[in-house]
Amino acid sequence: MVRRTRARLTLAGVQQITIDGQTLFCTVKRSRRARHVRLEVQVGSGVTVVIPWYYELDQIPDLLQDKGHWILSKLTECRQLQLSFAGRSGEGIYYLGQKLKLIKQQNHNEADSVILERNRFIVGLRPTSTLNRILEGWYRQQAKRLIRERVEKLSARLQVTYHKVNIRSARTRWASCSQKGNLNFNWKLIMAPDSVIDYVIIHELAHLIEMNHSKRFWTLVEEYCPEWREHKAWLRNHQVELARSLSE
Numbered sequence: 001m002v003r004r005t006r007a008r009l010t011l012a013g014v015q016q017i018t019i020d021g022q023t024l025f026c027t028v029k030r031s032r033r034a035r036h037v038r039l040e041v042q043v044g045s046g047v048t049v050v051i052p053w054y055y056e057l058d059q060i061p062d063l064l065q066d067k068g069h070w071i072l073s074k075l076t077e078c079r080q081l082q083l084s085f086a087g088r089s090g091e092g093i094y095y096l097g098q099k100l101k102l103i104k105q106q107n108h109n110e111a112d113s114v115i116l117e118r119n120r121f122i123v124g125l126r127p128t129s130t131l132n133r134i135l136e137g138w139y140r141q142q143a144k145r146l147i148r149e150r151v152e153k154l155s156a157r158l159q160v161t162y163h164k165v166n167i168r169s170a171r172t173r174w175a176s177c178s179q180k181g182n183l184n185f186n187w188k189l190i191m192a193p194d195s196v197i198d199y200v201i202i203h204e205l206a207h208l209i210e211m212n213h214s215k216r217f218w219t220l221v222e223e224y225c226p227e228w229r230e231h232k233a234w235l236r237n238h239q240v241e242l243a244r245s246l247s248e
Contacts, residue, residue: 012051015060017130019068026064028057033212037100039067041074093121095136095142097193104131114138136187145192147197151183154201157223161206174235175200177207199231 012028026047031103038050049060064071093097100121107124109112115122123134144167151165163181175185184203188199202225210217221228 001022009238012057015049015057015064016066017061017064019065019072022072024071026060028060028146030055033047039071041071047071047075050101073163091221094191095121097196102135139168139190140187143185143187145203146190147185150198151205154198154224156203158202158209160205162205162208174239175204177211179211181208195227196231196234199225199228200235203228 010030012030015026015028016023016025017026026046026049028051030053030074031050032053034050034052035234036052037055040050046208047064047066051060068205085112093102094100098119100116100119103122104123105122106125110126112126112129113124114124114134115124116206121135123131125131147148147167148165151162155162162183164183164184166184167187168184169187173184174189175183175187177183183201183215185200185204189200192200199221203221206220207226210220218228
């Protein structure tokens with residue numbers, strides 16, 4: 001199987017834009033494979049505009065103004081996803097798409113524990129332990145086990161070979177695929193329903209065949225995940241809520 005590589009991007013400059021009183025600096029990159037302008041918003045790198053090789057730079061200010069409110073909303077979402085994990089006893093937190101009530105208990109001279117009981121998370125803590133650390137560690141373990149199992153099964157369906165599966169704490173992404181075939185997943189993805197997790201995995205596995213978001217790529221995703229639009233919408237509609245349930 002021939003693996004496609006990502007198109008190389010060439011830095012074309014930096015543009016400044018003011019939206020609702022906020023001044024933003026936007027990195028402009030050219031791509032010889034891009035057919036349309038693409039906007040990328042991330043907390044770490046800010047706003048990136050990827051343009052086709054023939055696109056005129058003097059068109060960018062108007063484009064950014066037209067997309068100004070969308071850019072601000074995406075930056076807000078990114079900052080929410082960047083918040084640290086911090087559940088509180090009595091609140092609801094997500095696991096596999098279900099919102100469960102968090103119950104905190106003290107375990108004196110015993111090991112820390114996390115128990116799923118019906119619609120509740122029961123977390124037993126030693127006096128020296130913190131709720132945040134124990135919960136995040138448990139989530140990471142579950143994400144590592146479940147996501148790796150699903151990657152193995154779904155990669156066989158797509159007939160692709162990957163290199164490694166990593167569970168990370170990404171700032172703004174649910175998942176990514178590297179040119180070396182490494183698949184990276186945000187541990188918070190374990191809060192989404194099984195079907196949504198499968199969609200994200202299929203999305204990244206499809207990149208091992210098509211390293212882009214072309215029509216061929218989405219046709220491939222749809223072949224193995226016909227309801228991908230609904231799953232993508234679920235993530236978009238819940239990403240801020242999921243981040244908030246693990247913050248403050």
